[in-house]
Amino acid sequence: MRKIIFTLTAFIAMTTAYAQQTTGIDLSNLDRTAVPQNDFYQFACGGWMANNPLTPEYSRFGSFDKLALNNLEQVNGLIQEIAAKVQSDKGQGTKAGSIEQKIGDLYNLAMDTARRDREGIEAVKPSLAEIAAIQSREELSQVLGASMDYSLWAMYVDADAMNSSMNILNSYQSGFSLGEKEYYLDEDEHTVSIRTAYVAYVEKLFRLFGFEDAAERAQTVLRLETRLAKAAYSNVELRDPQMNYNKMTVEELQELVPQVNWKVYFKALNVELDSLSIGQIPHMQEAGRMLEDEPLEDLKTLFTWQTIEGAASYLTTEIYMTSFDFYGKVLSGREEPSPLWKRAVGIVNGTLGEAVGQMYVAKYFPEENKARMLALVHNLQKALGIRIENLAWMSRETKDKALEKLNAMTIKIGYPDTWRDYSALDINAADTYYANLQRAAKFEQAYSLSYLGKPVDKTKWYMTPQTVNAYYNPSSNEICFPAGILQYPFFDMSADDAFNYGAIGVVIGHEMTHGFDDQGCQFDKDGNMSNWWTAEDKAAFDARTKVMEEAFNKIEVAPGVHANGAFTLGENIADHGGLQVSFLAFTLNEKAKPKKERLKTCDGFTPQQRFFLAYANVWAGNIRPEEILNRTKSDPHSLGRWRVNGALPQINAWYKAWKVTSQSPLYVKPKERVSIW
Numbered sequence: 001m002r003k004i005i006f007t008l009t010a011f012i013a014m015t016t017a018y019a020q021q022t023t024g025i026d027l028s029n030l031d032r033t034a035v036p037q038n039d040f041y042q043f044a045c046g047g048w049m050a051n052n053p054l055t056p057e058y059s060r061f062g063s064f065d066k067l068a069l070n071n072l073e074q075v076n077g078l079i080q081e082i083a084a085k086v087q088s089d090k091g092q093g094t095k096a097g098s099i100e101q102k103i104g105d106l107y108n109l110a111m112d113t114a115r116r117d118r119e120g121i122e123a124v125k126p127s128l129a130e131i132a133a134i135q136s137r138e139e140l141s142q143v144l145g146a147s148m149d150y151s152l153w154a155m156y157v158d159a160d161a162m163n164s165s166m167n168i169l170n171s172y173q174s175g176f177s178l179g180e181k182e183y184y185l186d187e188d189e190h191t192v193s194i195r196t197a198y199v200a201y202v203e204k205l206f207r208l209f210g211f212e213d214a215a216e217r218a219q220t221v222l223r224l225e226t227r228l229a230k231a232a233y234s235n236v237e238l239r240d241p242q243m244n245y246n247k248m249t250v251e252e253l254q255e256l257v258p259q260v261n262w263k264v265y266f267k268a269l270n271v272e273l274d275s276l277s278i279g280q281i282p283h284m285q286e287a288g289r290m291l292e293d294e295p296l297e298d299l300k301t302l303f304t305w306q307t308i309e310g311a312a313s314y315l316t317t318e319i320y321m322t323s324f325d326f327y328g329k330v331l332s333g334r335e336e337p338s339p340l341w342k343r344a345v346g347i348v349n350g351t352l353g354e355a356v357g358q359m360y361v362a363k364y365f366p367e368e369n370k371a372r373m374l375a376l377v378h379n380l381q382k383a384l385g386i387r388i389e390n391l392a393w394m395s396r397e398t399k400d401k402a403l404e405k406l407n408a409m410t411i412k413i414g415y416p417d418t419w420r421d422y423s424a425l426d427i428n429a430a431d432t433y434y435a436n437l438q439r440a441a442k443f444e445q446a447y448s449l450s451y452l453g454k455p456v457d458k459t460k461w462y463m464t465p466q467t468v469n470a471y472y473n474p475s476s477n478e479i480c481f482p483a484g485i486l487q488y489p490f491f492d493m494s495a496d497d498a499f500n501y502g503a504i505g506v507v508i509g510h511e512m513t514h515g516f517d518d519q520g521c522q523f524d525k526d527g528n529m530s531n532w533w534t535a536e537d538k539a540a541f542d543a544r545t546k547v548m549e550e551a552f553n554k555i556e557v558a559p560g561v562h563a564n565g566a567f568t569l570g571e572n573i574a575d576h577g578g579l580q581v582s583f584l585a586f587t588l589n590e591k592a593k594p595k596k597e598r599l600k601t602c603d604g605f606t607p608q609q610r611f612f613l614a615y616a617n618v619w620a621g622n623i624r625p626e627e628i629l630n631r632t633k634s635d636p637h638s639l640g641r642w643r644v645n646g647a648l649p650q651i652n653a654w655y656k657a658w659k660v661t662s663q664s665p666l667y668v669k670p671k672e673r674v675s676i677w
Contacts, residue, residue, distance in 0.1 A: 086104025116314070148438060184230070311434055357483075361465050497590070497599065541676070557628055
């Protein structure tokens, strides 16, 4: 295993290879009327916000979304060229079963709303007939295992948390369409209004599918979903890896949830297994009790609801808009749906993502970007190692384990070394759009289940190359940065190091720190859930993360509504660590350069100030009031404004760079600031 050597000369002084560089800071993003010490987010991002107002399509639009839109347009150009050729060939010139045929036919099917309006709900009727034909409870184990349309829980394959080299089947709570249990249980005015609108939506969709007793069915759906939601874990509880890992044999599961014939269920699911992990036991037990004590017709109503709602986006314009009116307008405050071409590209991306990604990187991802990213990651790794070495609160024993984990971290940049095989996926333009997507869902399920009981594939990617995001995977101890995010405002080959360390550098540090946040710290260097801490060090760590939790609990995101510090803790820790680690890496990188090559004040800002401006610009964005409330319930990331104004006041270097005094409304006393990694 490669040993990290903590010397300044080990840092790669990157700017010398790129002599003619800009600051990367777009001065039009700034709001010069704002005082940076009083509201840094407004100062750094106010111009961007004014120049990028929300359009009716969006509930939130920020730097991430702007880059994602650019990527979407690039991908659309690639797909449209293929789709036009496939359509003009009419099957004569494009080889059946080729990637081009599948991409072209799927895109053209997605774009053909006139055909879907003509076909109506015909494509869903066979699924509805199968539900209607259920005559006894004894059939439920079979139909739940076989169905792609409805469920009371989800099953997926992933690495065994206690044996990360092998895959295992896992369950996850499901069965309630609103997703967050609070939507069913909270009694504040806003949540009650959402529940009322949800019942109206369920009723309307049932009517559009021809059910005369739609009102009664809507009440049944709400009652059963509320029952499942009550037994479900909260978002905070779902963040506890120990609480959500419950490995057992199939026989033990049969004793735990006797209402399901699990041998029949797994046979219908087409898997053979001896053991699995039940993620949320109370929810699974409640689902079992429901199968036993709820009227069979009510259960069939819930299954019918899940089927028609799952199909709603792929049928007629009227049905699609009914779904949008609730999820888009009521929940998020959007005024209009995304244009059809965006939805079509999204479907192709979601179904044939790596095939599209292979075309994307060939055209839009230069290899020199990867080389510079590797240098950045190398420096960030060393900086995090230095910070670990210098922790006064951590013992030598735990430091050694932390450094081992950091050393063992796998780095993935740009795109996978091998591409996924889609040859078994059947896309047929003669079939309905919905039928093709059902086959795609079955293909995806079979792909996931094919890993069951096999060694974990360490080369597998969990995002497509065109994705504007990044991730840390604790079970494989890896960080991944797809090509899609390696563009402005995150990464700019023509920009200086102050910009790139402040933007993509913090993102790199963020993902690295996830390996040591309140969840990641429970996994060792090999990705196994095991304790590598001394008791004293873990207690000290928990006390320090509690400061972060309480700091964000105090933030009022809307009148009378506060951020959820426990729910967002992991992401807030990662932001904090990313800032600390990247600023140190930037500082050491500058010191490693010859003095004449070090960055100077430019555009009126020092290199250190530009670092923090670049970071803030990553989170520039506008958001609707409805979406603020929605994300506060559902998103483990803090809102963009608070990833700046909530995070930077915990960073000592920010105070020095911007001469922030105790007179600032953002000021936090030094002894009260978060100090972790």
